[in-house]
Amino acid sequence: MDWEQLFNSPEQLLAFGGFGLVGLLLIGWLALFICAVVSIIGSPLSFGMTLVWLVIAFCAPFLGVLAWFLIGRGDAYRRAAC
Template sequence: MALALAPAHVLADPAPIIAMSGWGLATLLLFGWLALFVCALISILLSPHTGGMKIAWLVFAFVAPFLGCLLWFVVGRGDAYRRRAV
């Protein structure tokens, strides 16, 4: 059984490998952002905030998806549970 090797010109040109790694990184970032967005929506809906505050956070998460989700986890989530404890 002979081992099939790639032609020398394929191995000498790194452009296809770099292009594939770029798509892989973009896909990874997209799935990471999507996971952050879904987790933020679930967390907002299950939070002890009142209905009005939940709607405000949901609107903010949909209008500014990345920033809204990050702010929810940094500011909103802690505030919701801190207010509940008081």
């Protein structure tokens, strides 16, 4: 297969680059989601609160992960320090 024939127009090259960017963003989000789940499970929260945060993370994957890292994680470790 000749690469020049595959990408013989700028539109095809741009589309290929766009798919690569979307793929990288999805891989990054998946890594962040996995880190959030591991962080929730390893946090010093009670079983009930851990379960609540896991349900939030799985039901609203983007917002749940964002909420955990912005609100839940710091709150969990502040409560454990008291």
